[in-house]
Amino acid sequence: MHNFQYQANAANVIFGSGTIHRLPSELKRLGLHSPLLLSTSQQVSQAEHIKAALKSQVAGIFAGAVMHTPVEVTGEAIKAARASGCDSLISIGGGSTIGLGKAISFRTGLYHLAIPTTYAGSEATPILGETEHGRKTTRSDSKILPGTIIYDVDLTMTLPASMSTVSGINAIAHAVDALQARNGNPIVSLMAQQGIKALVQSLPIIHQDPSNHDARSKALYGAWLCGMCLGSVGMSLHHKLCHTLGGSFNLPHAETHAIILPHALAYNAPEITGVMAILDALLPSDDGDAIQGFNQLLERLEIKRDLKSFGFQEGDIAKAADIACINPYWNPRQVEKPLIQELLRRAWAGEQAKADLQTSCPGGP
Incomplete structure (x- = not known):
């Protein structure tokens, strides 16, 4: 160890x-x-x-x-x-x-x-x-x-199902960032995994039955664990992007986290194979891949996938990429502005996340 x-x-x-x-x-x-x-x-x-x-x-x-x-x-x-x-x-x-x-x-x-x-x-x-x-x-x-x-x-119990689900994905984002943090440790990793597991299990139930008390209890417990993770280690690309979109473009907090999460994870995936193996087990998907697991979970929860639905303009993508790349948080993969711009374009358009962002992508260096 x-x-x-x-x-x-x-x-x-x-x-x-x-x-x-x-x-x-x-x-x-x-x-x-x-x-x-x-x-x-x-x-x-x-x-x-x-x-x-x-x-x-x-x-x-x-x-x-x-x-x-x-x-x-x-x-x-x-x-x-x-x-x-x-x-x-x-x-x-x-x-x-x-x-x-x-x-x-x-x-x-x-x-x-x-x-x-x-x-x-x-x-x-x-x-x-x-x-x-x-x-x-x-x-x-x-x-x-x-x-x-x-x-x-x-x-x-009275939190609307739609707000419950995006809030829960926001919590999961804290744990996902914690798993890939530079100063991560085994204690935080355990809390992150348990928090993600609790929310992945409970949110689909809440989506179908908002009055399910057991699911609500598990979701709140999972959210606490995920918050503990964020408070114990550093943040990376996901949170930098969300802080940029929220602070500079006034996009709603939880919805933005839900949209960005799979895209930020896909961006970092080539450099965090160990984390991806953990997430593959926590997020069941048709092909056993965590990125698709997140895509399918968001679809199952009927969460909007596009930033443009919340007022983010296509013309602001380049500006947002510029801001996000100024004093970036530590990240397991080098932050490259052309790739971040493409990531944001996909999130703006509501495309599914894919781990195919390479330096050879259109507009890349």
């Missing part, structure tokens, strides 16, 4: 069904009395539900969270937090809300308790992605990680 280093993330995790009822006792344990509740404008009802559970003993509600955590929104939220006199933050929702909670907590030192209602996985990582002047950047720091995470399967 090769040498490795592993550092566990130290959040207090409460997982199960009905666990939201443990929120008052958790705040009491922490000596906190006046949290500011965070949500998006579309999910303010969930914040109101938390307020009722805490018998209105909250500092207030800030319902301005949006995708990709713009720094100007964070600034507004910090002003609201200071004006409210809160002693902590409770974020309830998906990656947008939890990302905002992380941004505020990192800048103010306020304790952050996260309650995820999707499979985004942001709550389990010490990573903060923020957008400023049309660019999305990330930073990693142990202070970014929420102090407590409450996973309540019951809160995911």
Whole structure:
């Protein structure tokens, strides 16, 4: 076995069904009395539900969270937090809300308790992605990680099947990137494999039967494991492309991850044969190939495959490739701009992913 280093993330995790009822006792344990509740404008009802559970003993509600955590929104939220006199933050929702909670907590030192209602996985990582002047950047720091995470399967039961599936593929993307990370290790590899397995098994069930509680529980568990993976090792091409498309072109987070994942994996496939062997076993397909396994899973889940459906223009492909190739994340295969441009064209058009991108492709060097 090769040498490795592993550092566990130290959040207090409460997982199960009905666990939201443990929120008052958790705040009491922490000596906190006046949290500011965070949500998006579309999910303010969930914040109101938390307020009722805490018998209105909250500092207030800030319902301005949006995708990709713009720094100007964070600034507004910090002003609201200071004006409210809160002693902590409770974020309830998906990656947008939890990302905002992380941004505020990192800048103010306020304790952050996260309650995820999707499979985004942001709550389990010490990573903060923020957008400023049309660019999305990330930073990693142990202070970014929420102090407590409450996973309540019951809160995911009303998540629409279509959002559940793309959110789940987003979670899988975290684990796939972790498997090929330069600083990967056996512990993260085990978590990644278990997380992928749980989601690959549960998402088709949720697609057909969104009220299946066992499938919801397995998906939430898998999403937690995948988030733990992302928070433990580095990111590569997949996340760089998604950060580019989200931060610079405002494409929706989960949908973009779902579309890009098989294409980024296909790009790296020639250089990660060991990882591909692992994924081949986890993603059954007609020919036993993981890339086709992902193609077929997305088709089975009826997930849109083309970026153009979400407003990405063909004329922006070259610009996106330029941005993605500036300060690229470490990647197991050299990042070549002409090939990245072709990858993005395929994702724009909704073509199936194929591991045939070579330097001799049209437009290549």
